[in-house]
Amino acid sequence: MPEHAEHTIEVGGATIHYLKGGRGKPLVMLHGAEGSLGWRQYHEQLAESFTVYAPTCPGFGQSERPPWLESFTDLTRFSLWLLDALELSQVTLAGHFIGGWLAAEMAVMSPRTFEHLILIDAAGIQPRDGEIADVFLHGQEGTRQLAYFDPQQVAEYAELFQHKPSKEERDIQTRNQETLVRYCWKPYMFSPSLPGLLGRVQLPTLIIWGQDDRIVPLECSALYQHALPNARVEIIPQCGNCPPLEKPTECVRLIRNFLV
Amino acid sequence: MFLMRFTERAYVDYSEEDVRQSFRSAVRLTFPNAHFNPSLGADLYNTYLDEYEYSEEVGFDGLMLNEHHNTPTCMGAAMNLEAAILARTTKRAKIVLLGNPLPIFDNPLRLAEELAEIDMISRGRLVSGFVRGTGIESWATNTNPVYNRERFEEAHDLIIKTWTTPGPWRWEGKHYQFRVVNPFERPLQQPHPPVWIPGIGSPETLIWCAQHHYPYIYLETDPQVTLDLTAIYTEAAKRVGYEPGPQNFGYLVRVHVQDTDEKAYEVGKGFLIGNAGVGRVPLPGDFMAPPGYNSREGAKRIVDQYRRYSLRPDPLYGGVDSAGWEKVVESNRVIVGNPDTVVRKLREVLSVVRPGILGVWTNDGTIGHEDTMRCLALMEHDVLPAVREMGKELGLPGPFEHAP
Numbered sequence: 001m002p003e004h005a006e007h008t009i010e011v012g013g014a015t016i017h018y019l020k021g022g023r024g025k026p027l028v029m030l031h032g033a034e035g036s037l038g039w040r041q042y043h044e045q046l047a048e049s050f051t052v053y054a055p056t057c058p059g060f061g062q063s064e065r066p067p068w069l070e071s072f073t074d075l076t077r078f079s080l081w082l083l084d085a086l087e088l089s090q091v092t093l094a095g096h097f098i099g100g101w102l103a104a105e106m107a108v109m110s111p112r113t114f115e116h117l118i119l120i121d122a123a124g125i126q127p128r129d130g131e132i133a134d135v136f137l138h139g140q141e142g143t144r145q146l147a148y149f150d151p152q153q154v155a156e157y158a159e160l161f162q163h164k165p166s167k168e169e170r171d172i173q174t175r176n177q178e179t180l181v182r183y184c185w186k187p188y189m190f191s192p193s194l195p196g197l198l199g200r201v202q203l204p205t206l207i208i209w210g211q212d213d214r215i216v217p218l219e220c221s222a223l224y225q226h227a228l229p230n231a232r233v234e235i236i237p238q239c240g241n242c243p244p245l246e247k248p249t250e251c252v253r254l255i256r257n258f259l260v
Numbered sequence: 261m262f263l264m265r266f267t268e269r270a271y272v273d274y275s276e277e278d279v280r281q282s283f284r285s286a287v288r289l290t291f292p293n294a295h296f297n298p299s300l301g302a303d304l305y306n307t308y309l310d311e312y313e314y315s316e317e318v319g320f321d322g323l324m325l326n327e328h329h330n331t332p333t334c335m336g337a338a339m340n341l342e343a344a345i346l347a348r349t350t351k352r353a354k355i356v357l358l359g360n361p362l363p364i365f366d367n368p369l370r371l372a373e374e375l376a377e378i379d380m381i382s383r384g385r386l387v388s389g390f391v392r393g394t395g396i397e398s399w400a401t402n403t404n405p406v407y408n409r410e411r412f413e414e415a416h417d418l419i420i421k422t423w424t425t426p427g428p429w430r431w432e433g434k435h436y437q438f439r440v441v442n443p444f445e446r447p448l449q450q451p452h453p454p455v456w457i458p459g460i461g462s463p464e465t466l467i468w469c470a471q472h473h474y475p476y477i478y479l480e481t482d483p484q485v486t487l488d489l490t491a492i493y494t495e496a497a498k499r500v501g502y503e504p505g506p507q508n509f510g511y512l513v514r515v516h517v518q519d520t521d522e523k524a525y526e527v528g529k530g531f532l533i534g535n536a537g538v539g540r541v542p543l544p545g546d547f548m549a550p551p552g553y554n555s556r557e558g559a560k561r562i563v564d565q566y567r568r569y570s571l572r573p574d575p576l577y578g579g580v581d582s583a584g585w586e587k588v589v590e591s592n593r594v595i596v597g598n599p600d601t602v603v604r605k606l607r608e609v610l611s612v613v614r615p616g617i618l619g620v621w622t623n624d625g626t627i628g629h630e631d632t633m634r635c636l637a638l639m640e641h642d643v644l645p646a647v648r649e650m651g652k653e654l655g656l657p658g659p660f661e662h663a664p
Binding site: 180 | 290404405546550552556
């Protein structure tokens with residue numbers, strides 16, 4: 001079983017936490033709106049083929065946020081600094097939900113840093129027909145109810161969400177929510193210019209989507225594919241917004257097939 | 261003692277079931293406006309304005325208004341319009357706005373202009389309170405709650421400078437930028453209308469008020485909690501070189517008078533569905549305080565302070581339900597009774613809290629117009645003069661008698 005460990009690194013005056021494990025070519029996995037949920041089964045499975053880096057974005061979890069870092073654009077720049085500090089280049093960049101949006105923005109800003117791009121139920125593009133569900137208005141519990149096709153098939157659901165959080169966990173949840181509000185309140189979860197900017201991103205891109213995503217509508221997978229010159233879409237049936245947790249084996253199989 | 265009269269101008273023609281069926285069972289923010297009947301609304305706005313005009317007649321020094329959005333619990337969604345009407349139709353009473361929710365305005369200069377007009381039309385009777393607004397105001401206007409306090413302070417600084425510094429000049433702030441700040445109409449009161457700040461005790465706001473010499477108006481906080489909060493203000497005032505007095509503090513409390521204790525006790529129950537809404541269905545906590553709206557230190561302090569006492573300051577949070585109406589009345593959190601009873605109970609509260617400003621929340625919820633008018637009529641001779649004397653006896657000067 002591949003080993004993993006937690007590390008910290010100084011970036012732009014802030015201490016950033018990240019998990020690293022596995023062997024092989026580097027793959028950076030950016031977390032979703034709930035922040036880092038730790039080293040999960042999908043990390044473990046990916047780590048069998050790749051050296052997985054799972055950073056905690058500034059302002060989430062234990063990672064510090066420099067006081068000037070207040071926008072999604074700043075987060076994008078900062079995240080590129082992080083990869084620079086980790087001496088990572090020509091890496092695969094993957095992200096889920098807001099992490100997918102962040103990955104897309106990073107690819108726009110610095111396409112030559114990456115070899116492949118993987119977007120999983122990514123925010124970032126405004127749907128044409130539907131809406132990205134308002135996770136703030138639904139609240140944490142309501143959002144979790146929306147996030148999964150069937151929580152019963154999320155093997156790690158009880159471990160992650162069904163225990164009474166400790167004071168430290170509650171503090172981190174509060175911090176994560178504040179940070180999410182800071183970066184994503186308005187415009188909500190999309191950048192109007194992103195579809196246009198993605199046109200110059202030639203990276204081979206895999207778009208993975210849960211067929212039953214009730215947070216970021218499935219149509220956004222097609223919008224991403226339309227915006228990116230070199231992208232293909234894989235839809236996972238009976239899966240909500242979070243394939244890495246709800247269908248980890250399927251999700252990792254698609255990634256591995258795409259990269260190997 | 262400065263005496264001002266208040267009501268939230270509630271709309272109550274809906275059912276508990278209506279509330280339960282709204283998104284997240286909320287009476288504010290997401291409660292469908294299909295439940296609003298504009299014909300009834302037209303009657304209510306006019307009734308409430310009539311009651312305010314009568315409040316001046318019976319001797320109140322101030323007419324207090326507030327503003328909330330997306331809610332039937334308070335019809336003052338555009339408070340400055342009501343204030344502008346009262347500026348013209350009343351002659352003596354101060355028009356006390358508690359207050360304009362600064363963070364939700366993208367153009368504070370427009371606010372500075374509106375308030376200046378109200379001040380001039382009223383011939384200098386405006387008290388311009390400012391608030392951060394509840395979280396609902398942030399949601400309803402899509403204002404990022406994380407920046408609520410920053411926007412509050414910057415909008416305040418911009419408005420005060422607009423009123424006090426001859427234009428044109430330029431403002432390049434973090435949240436507001438204006439090339440040419442030069443509103444032509446300036447307020448009548450110089451250097452600017454008095455500023456009072458209402459709230460339930462965010463320590464940051466108390467300290468900020470003390471630094472600015474602004475009276476802080478406690479919104480029906482628990483009297484014992486209020487003393488702790490006053491200590492925060494006092495300590496901050498001393499740090500900037502002055503000793504605050506009653507003129508630096510106000511206290512808002514629900515007070516309903518009828519001819520008999522029994523009738524007041526029964527009619528007063530109408531308060532219970534005031535700002536909690538019909539059915540008193542608890543609001544989602546994140547509607548009132550979305551992530552980032554309160555500093556983590558501030559939020560913790562508020563919770564800790566109220567946890568120490570059995571009753572919370574606002575029925576909205578379930579305090580009244582858990583304690584029961586009888587206990588609420590016994591503990592003077594809502595004061596009801598005949599004039600003698602009310603004066604006696606007010607003495608108990610004023611002796612502890614020692615405010616120079618008393619906000620008298622005469623009616624809300626299902627308390628109807630007839631009962632409200634009787635309440636106001638009884639206050640004219642049997643309550644307000646006695647409270648004024650009490651203010652003198654207890655040494656509670658208001659901010660127009662003694663500068664804060």
